[in-house]
Amino acid sequence: MTTKDDAAEAFAGESQANRKYKIFSEKADAEGYSNVAKLYRAASEAEAIHAKRLLFLLQQVNSTEENLKKSIEGETSEYTSMYPSFIKDAEKENDKEAATIFTHAMKAEEVHATNYGRALEAVAGGNDLEISKVFLCPVCGNIVFDSVPDTCPICGVPGRMFKEIE
Amino acid sequence: MTTKDDAAEAFAGESQANRKYKIFSEKADAEGYSNVAKLYRAASEAEAIHAKRLLFLLQQVNSTEENLKKSIEGETSEYTSMYPSFIKDAEKENDKEAATIFTHAMKAEEVHATNYGRALEAVAGGNDLEISKVFLCPVCGNIVFDSVPDTCPICGVPGRMFKEIE
Ligand SMILES: [Fe+2]
Numbered sequence: 001m002t003t004k005d006d007a008a009e010a011f012a013g014e015s016q017a018n019r020k021y022k023i024f025s026e027k028a029d030a031e032g033y034s035n036v037a038k039l040y041r042a043a044s045e046a047e048a049i050h051a052k053r054l055l056f057l058l059q060q061v062n063s064t065e066e067n068l069k070k071s072i073e074g075e076t077s078e079y080t081s082m083y084p085s086f087i088k089d090a091e092k093e094n095d096k097e098a099a100t101i102f103t104h105a106m107k108a109e110e111v112h113a114t115n116y117g118r119a120l121e122a123v124a125g126g127n128d129l130e131i132s133k134v135f136l137c138p139v140c141g142n143i144v145f146d147s148v149p150d151t152c153p154i155c156g157v158p159g160r161m162f163k164e165i166e
Numbered sequence: 167m168t169t170k171d172d173a174a175e176a177f178a179g180e181s182q183a184n185r186k187y188k189i190f191s192e193k194a195d196a197e198g199y200s201n202v203a204k205l206y207r208a209a210s211e212a213e214a215i216h217a218k219r220l221l222f223l224l225q226q227v228n229s230t231e232e233n234l235k236k237s238i239e240g241e242t243s244e245y246t247s248m249y250p251s252f253i254k255d256a257e258k259e260n261d262k263e264a265a266t267i268f269t270h271a272m273k274a275e276e277v278h279a280t281n282y283g284r285a286l287e288a289v290a291g292g293n294d295l296e297i298s299k300v301f302l303c304p305v306c307g308n309i310v311f312d313s314v315p316d317t318c319p320i321c322g323v324p325g326r327m328f329k330e331i332e
């Protein structure tokens with residue numbers, strides 16, 4: 001393989017290890033192993049360092065305008081192609097849990113693409129995004145600007161459960 | 167594809183988006199787009215939520231003892247197989263930057279495997295890991311217990327640069 005392919009594969013592995021170890025740290029804390037939890041937090045951060053170096057090596061960290069364009073491409077491919085085909089598979093297997101998770105993610109990615117579109121419009125004109133606040137749905141990953149809805153239009157949880165992002 | 171394969175592919179994609187958006191948020195802040203940075207932080211957290219739901223769906227979150235065994239397998243495969251072969255590729259292409267990044271990661275993964283081995287020994291006996299502090303090298307991802315070395319044995323930075331993990 002080429003070094004570039006290697007770096008892409010390593011970035012995928014490091015990113016997944018970063019997420020796994022974060023979740024395993026929460027599990028270790030829940031089981032009362034607080035030092036093991038601390039080790040998992042440290043290792044999660046170590047894999048984040050590896051992932052970051054690899055992403056720079058891959059020259060995938062560019063201007064914010066370029067980053068936004070690539071982010072919109074990624075989100076669009078997820079909500080128009082990847083998740084719709086995964087939802088069909090889950091329905092074929094009658095796996096309702098998987099179908100729900102895929103559907104929530106698909107709808108959230110569509111919102112993310114729209115959010116990034118607004119950001120790109122601003123940045124292309126040399127301006128920051130004109131918003132006051134950003135809120136995240138902790139269940140489905142929906143993102144809304146300025147104020148929360150009564151209930152999440154994607155997953156239905158009360159808007160008061162949304163988390164303001166600093 | 168099966169739903170299980172789909173979920174594994176989605177977990178890989180979500181984990182990578184989580185890392186990319188985190189790094190893009192830092193870039194947006196550096197360019198003075200603080201609201202775009204906030205949006206990227208929100209989206210990074212959204213993808214973390216997606217990744218977590220998928221990892222549970224994949225039944226890859228188990229007891230800490232099981233999690234440690236899997237983590238040791240992953241680290242061992244990275245430091246004995248994946249990174250050594252990537253280092254050979256980088257040397258063949260005379261890509262020194264890639265070779266350094268791969269080598270630092272390989273050596274850090276070996277340390278992680280050893281750290282997790284100590285944790286597994288403790289947890290298998292029903293005990294928490296007996297350590298006082300955990301420190302992380304911010305350059306190479308090396309992890310040491312209790313006190314920092316004069317210089318990092320992997321990447322050579324001064325031990326005072328190590329970060330204590332809470
Ligand atoms: Fe790593």
Ligand SMILES: [Fe+2]
Pocket residue numbers: 075108109112183209212213
């Ligand atoms: Fe997204």
Ligand SMILES: [Fe+2]
Pocket residue numbers: 137138139140141142152153154155156157
């Ligand atoms: Fe939601």
Ligand SMILES: [Fe+2]
Pocket residue numbers: 105109141180183212213216
């Ligand atoms: Fe996502």
Ligand SMILES: [Fe+2]
Pocket residue numbers: 017043046047241274275278
């Ligand atoms: Fe590691």
Ligand SMILES: [Fe+2]
Pocket residue numbers: 303304305306307308318319320321322323
């Ligand atoms: Fe180091």
